[in-house]
Amino acid sequence: MKTIKTLSILALSTFLFVGCGDKKKEDTEATEVEDVMEVEEVEEVTPNIVEVASGNDNFSTLVAAVVAADLAETLSGEGPFTVFAPTNDAFAKLPEGTVDTLLLPENKDQLTGILTYHVISGKFEAAAVVDAITNNDGKFTVTTVQGGTIDLSLNDGNVVLTDAKGGSATVVIADVAASNGVIHAIDTVVMPK
Structure with missing residues (x-):
């Protein structure tokens, strides 16, 4: 036991x-x-301008144009950039066949000129844009990456772009954040001279 x-x-x-x-x-x-x-x-990273646009169906025409113009790498770069980004509806306002023609390889220089006309060096959020317009008697002229100028003004509280040909576009969505700048969606494609 x-x-x-x-x-x-x-x-x-x-x-x-x-x-x-x-x-x-x-x-x-x-x-x-x-x-x-x-x-x-992994630390959450804000996507760059091209990644933000690529992730939004409203910018699919713009993204196709950026790729055709070989600007994706540039707009993915350090920046900062402010992009007045035409929506698909803005591109649809162009005369029929214009987008298809611009996307052809032989029209790359013209397409690049139009796209870079929508880009400003530096990051300018909506509040800064409105302040600049207000502090300059209702109109503020900016120089684009393309080299041309665009006049910014206010109409009923909305920022309006007036291009070199007298055409205008209205900001419909402001301050879309990106790691290398900011995007403001516009309702019309603006054109350089």
Whole structure:
């Protein structure tokens, strides 16, 4: 009987010892998994101008034009840029066949000129644009990356762009954030000289 008691105590001790070892092993494995999960958590990054536009169906024509003009890399660069981005509806206002013609390889220079006419160096959010217009007697002229100028003004609280040909576009969505600048969606394609 004494032997059975001794064997029982030994068996119980072994069981407890192994059980505690398993608990430590589980704790260690759980800590390792948590450590790996912490490492795998990636800091959320704001997409650049091209990525933002590519992620929005309203800019699919603009994105196709940017790709055709080989401007995707430039507009994905450090910047900062302010882009007055025509929506698909803005491109649809152009005479029939204009977009298809501009997308042809032989018209790349013309397309590049039109697209860069919609871009300003620097990041100008809506409040800064409105302040500039207000502080300059209701009209503020900006120089585009293309080299031409666009006049900015206000109409019923909305920012209006007047292009070199006298055409106008209205900002319909302001301050779309990007890592390398800001996008303001416009309802009409503006044209350089």
